[in-house]
Amino acid sequence: MKSKSPTDRNLLNFSGGPGALADCVLRQVQASLESVPGVGLSILGISHRSKWFIDLVADTEERIRSLLNLSNDYHVLFLQGGATQQFSTVAMAFNQNSRHPAQYLDTGYWSGKSIEGATFEAQPKIRVAWSGKSSHYSRLPTPADLELDKDAPYFHYVSNETVEGLQFKEIMGLDCVPRICDMSSDFLSKPIAADRFSLIYAHAQKNLGPAGVTIVVIKDDMLKQIKPGLPPFLDYRTHINAHSNFNTPPVFAIYVVNLITQWLMHEVGGLQSMNEINEEKAKCLYDQIDYSDNFYQSSVSAEDRSCMNVAFRLPTQALEQAFLTQAESLGFSGLGGHRSVGGVRASLYNGVTLNAVRELTEFMSDFRANV
Numbered sequence: 165m166k167s168k169s170p171t172d173r174n175l176l177n178f179s180g181g182p183g184a185l186a187d188c189v190l191r192q193v194q195a196s197l198e199s200v201p202g203v204g205l206s207i208l209g210i211s212h213r214s215k216w217f218i219d220l221v222a223d224t225e226e227r228i229r230s231l232l233n234l235s236n237d238y239h240v241l242f243l244q245g246g247a248t249q250q251f252s253t254v255a256m257a258f259n260q261n262s263r264h265p266a267q268y269l270d271t272g273y274w275s276g277k278s279i280e281g282a283t284f285e286a287q288p289k290i291r292v293a294w295s296g297k298s299s300h301y302s303r304l305p306t307p308a309d310l311e312l313d314k315d316a317p318y319f320h321y322v323s324n325e326t327v328e329g330l331q332f333k334e335i336m337g338l339d340c341v342p343r344i345c346d347m348s349s350d351f352l353s354k355p356i357a358a359d360r361f362s363l364i365y366a367h368a369q370k371n372l373g374p375a376g377v378t379i380v381v382i383k384d385d386m387l388k389q390i391k392p393g394l395p396p397f398l399d400y401r402t403h404i405n406a407h408s409n410f411n412t413p414p415v416f417a418i419y420v421v422n423l424i425t426q427w428l429m430h431e432v433g434g435l436q437s438m439n440e441i442n443e444e445k446a447k448c449l450y451d452q453i454d455y456s457d458n459f460y461q462s463s464v465s466a467e468d469r470s471c472m473n474v475a476f477r478l479p480t481q482a483l484e485q486a487f488l489t490q491a492e493s494l495g496f497s498g499l500g501g502h503r504s505v506g507g508v509r510a511s512l513y514n515g516v517t518l519n520a521v522r523e524l525t526e527f528m529s530d531f532r533a534n535v
């Protein structure tokens with residue numbers, strides 16, 4: 165294999181995030197830096213108060229509603245601060261009293277961060293309903309593992325643990341307790357029963373666009389639960405009333421999310437098709453791992469494996485280093501594991517093609533044959 169030109173390198177980007185985006189969208193983005201069709205201005209210089217941008221926000225919201233089959237009792241917001249800001253915003257808004265603490269699942273790196281972000285002075289306590297710490301975050305709980313308080317103000321979990329490569333295959337929690345979910349790394353990668361969630365948040369930089377915008381889907385009946393006295397910027401109602409245009413929103417990031425939702429609808433053919441492609445990509449890579457005579461090792465339980473992030477190890481750190489160096493020289497990128505765990509991780513977000521995954525598995529097979 166020879167090394168790749170810069171364009172090819174985009175096609176072999178397995179980064180954990182910001183991640184790969186569809187090639188045709190990248191080309192539209194490139195053209196928009198000079199001039200957005202129909203506007204004649206660079207995307208970087210269009211006012212957020214222009215009619216074009218107000219329409220763009222409304223159109224992007226409509227597309228997300230349509231992709232998720234959202235009913236009218238949900239609001240769709242485009243916010244800043246990333247998923248990390250939501251860790252605290254959710255707790256500030258809805259964790260009301262300590263007699264019935266909010267319930268959290270601790271299933272990996274990002275749910276750990278969600279718990280840290282929800283725990284601060286003057287905040288009622290939270291309760292960890294299940295922790296995967298003792299099993300080194302190698303598996304997820306089943307509903308039977310959880311003992312949940314039906315009077316809790318809410319139940320929070322992370323649908324896909326990006327670092328460890330664990331993904332829930334079913335919805336967790338009780339239907340009588342507001343269900344809040346961080347879907348940052350699998351939002352719009354497959355269909356979901358959105359109507360079973362009271363609040364979903366997901367930043368754009370894994371599956372939907374560049375960093376800078378976070379999508380929040382919030383059910384209307386949650387608004388009356390919001391604790392009074394929050395600063396306006398941290399109160400979801402402020403952004404609902406302002407149609408996500410309270411202060412200067414990330415115009416560029418929202419534009420790219422709009423292009424991605426168009427691509428999902430028209431090129432991919434909706435979330436069911438996206439899911440089929442994502443499952444095929446994941447199967448291709450897990451098969452390569454499973455049939456490698458333990459050369460490549462995945463430490464997560466088979467039923468909890470993520471379709472989005474495939475984390476694996478090689479027999480020694482030296483081999484992992486050689487693998488990563490050689491992969492990089494052949495044009496693959498973003499394959500290093502998260503800095504907290506090391507190893508190798510291939511992220512298979514929506515923008516990564518099946519062909520790219522096949523190239524990766526060919527490389528894995530060659531690498532193993534040649535050591």
Ligand SMILES: *Cc1c(COP(=O)(O)O)cnc(C)c1O
Pocket residue numbers: 181245246247248249274322324325326346347348349367370
């Ligand atoms: C990447 C990631 C985050 C971090 O999001 P920021 O936008 O950097 O705050 C949070 N949650 C999950 C599940 C992630 O994958």
